[in-house]
Amino acid sequence: MTTAENKLVGKDDQHFDVIIVGAGISGIGSAYHLQKNCPDKRFAILEMQDTFGGTWKTHKYPGVRSDSDLYTFGYDFKPWVGDPIATGEEILNYMGEVIEENGLAPHIRYGHRITACSWSSAENIWHIDVTRLVDGEQLKFTCGFLWMCQGYYDHEKPYLPDWSGMDRYQGVLVHAQLWDPNTDYTDKRVLVIGSGATAATVIPEFAKTAKHVTMLQRSPTYFYCDENRNELADRLRLIGIDEDTIHRVVRADIIYKQYEMTQLSESDPDSMIEMLRDQIRSYVGDDFEFEPHFVPKYRPWQQRLAFCPGADIFKAAVDGKLTVVTDTLETFTEKGVRTASGEEIEADIVVAATGFNLKVMGGIPFEVDGEQVNWHETVNYRGMMFTGVPNMVWVFGYFRASWTLRVDMLGELVCKLFKNMDAREAKRVEVALRDEDQDMQILPWISDEEFNPNYLMRDLSLLPSRGSKPEWRHNQDYWVEREQIPATDLNGSEFVYDGHRHR
Structure with a gap:
């Protein structure tokens, strides 16, 4: 044939x-x-x-x-x-x-x-x-x-914990994977449950027009923060290198940098943590407080290290558009949720960024x-x-x-x-x-x-x-x-x- x-x-x-x-x-x-x-x-x-x-x-x-x-x-x-x-x-x-x-x-x-x-x-x-x-x-x-x-x-079926009181809640409760793009969150109070890559993606977008955003997390996550550009690729384009060569060279360069980061995460996790923090500080200032909401319990790369362009989720926190709560969810209420420590979080929309099955x-x-x-x-x-x-x-x-x-x-x-x-x-x-x-x-x-x-x-x-x-x-x-x-x-x-x- x-x-x-x-x-x-x-x-x-x-x-x-x-x-x-x-x-x-x-x-x-x-x-x-x-x-x-x-x-x-x-x-x-x-x-x-x-x-x-x-x-x-x-x-x-x-x-x-x-x-x-x-x-x-x-x-x-x-x-x-x-x-x-x-x-x-x-x-x-x-x-x-x-x-x-x-x-x-x-x-x-x-x-x-x-x-x-x-x-x-x-x-x-x-x-x-x-x-x-x-x-x-x-x-x-x-x-x-x-x-x-x-x-x-x-x-088709994301992971949604069977939280107490969900049927009591009067607002909109949706898993991020099932989000309807027609949902209007302008001037709404939005609660995002979770702290992984999905939460870090939706929160900066919500923060642009929502009344306020709260992130409720059981434990924090590591993020790699940098500009959404590649300096080497930009330079190679500027001097007229063809895209096939740029792709091959930049790909090899990134792969090698990822290798170095992975090795550092295993051999010297404290240095890796400090490097990640320095990146965040370069966007939000040296006075940024990592304790208690941005100190994960695991070493870097034991869970996925997501790229956070321009540290946008951290900027939302510094600008007052995002409140971070580190606690467990005890129950839903008519107006939102109550945490194990007794804190009431009211929300018009609750987005579960709780991962998948x-x-x-x-x-x-x-x-x-x-x-x-x-x-x-x-x-x-x-x-x-x-x-x-x-x-x-x-x-x-x-x-x-x-x-x-x-x-x-x-x-x-x-x-x-x-x-x-x-x-x-x-x-x-x-x-x-x-x-x-x-x-x-x-x-x-x-x-x-x-x-x-x-x-x-x-x-x-x-x-x-x-x-x-x-x-x-x-x-x-x-x-x-x-x-x-x-x-x-x-x-x-x-x-x-x-x-x-x-x-």
Whole structure:
């Protein structure tokens, strides 16, 4: 089949070499790499929503923006030319350009919700049950390989604690993930519950026109504050360097700086904390009081360090537009909430910025030869493949670096895997523990010492397990993986092709 024929995918076709699940940042990036490296593979992208974008389609709250710089959150193959911290709309525009420039639109099936995936070893095929949302029709797809790019949280049901008295509250209570853009908060008292990246995004936007904003947090969060510009990129543009080169150089520079920060966070957290504070002071003055509302209980990078452009949330506090309360919520009242210490906070609108519910593999039930897959009982290989589950990869990005860095890296590796399967004339590949792994300790997906946000710790038992050896885990260290993953020996004894292990 020629490349031109490959692109002519009919809307009624239901068997493909590869099906990519999700048309978000991971799915679109993976499709690019697949089309570039394996033009002979027929593929489709199944997307539950009515358009592309994933997270950037789901989130509509005020000021929605990236918390990673776009030079590294953007793809390695398409230069980013805007501000490092981009709005949700700018990211969607960028993704739309990738789809258009690479002819990916004909491959995407929107409004297709997967309800079950079942692998047959007798056929070496995945059977995929789908509901087409526009008319409710039940469809069946098949494919040789599944590329799971649907993210790791529930896009429809965010995490909302079951607070006492919620039914008593007379104002507007909404989770940030379910925000209606038509909601008018002008001259309203707004209470934001939470202190993470979402809270830091909505609060400066609310503060522009709201009567007042209060942030109620159980514990503070670290933020990296800097100008929303890249001095190196601006300089290179000024002297006439082309955008491809600028993207490559600036991307490398940012990645190295992130590496230095990560190392400092682990080796000398006190110095890292002081550096972060100095950045904040440069915007709000040396007299800014960090105690008690801006002193997190964990070391930097045990939870995500979000980019806060221009220290805007701290400026809102200094300007009197934001009040911070560090306490736990005891109950809702008719007019707002009461904290455990007895403080009453009245609000016209309460926004829960309380995170999301983890959803492994999109919550889709999986079977292998009629047996239900329990993901926690599988052991992950480099965070992308799982023991006992053939012909499937899962894209799970980084917490301490841009998610998309792993999308690009795995995209290249998976295409190498396809070529290796073709060279071996193999129809099936899976990973399995080797003889030397039989006594390996099996552990939870990630250590709470390494990374411990609430959304992960709440549902750690839903995630696949890891082994104590580095290859049997997702180690969340891009700076190690960028060497290890491209060097993966696809003929190593952990890979089993058509039931045979290479020794």
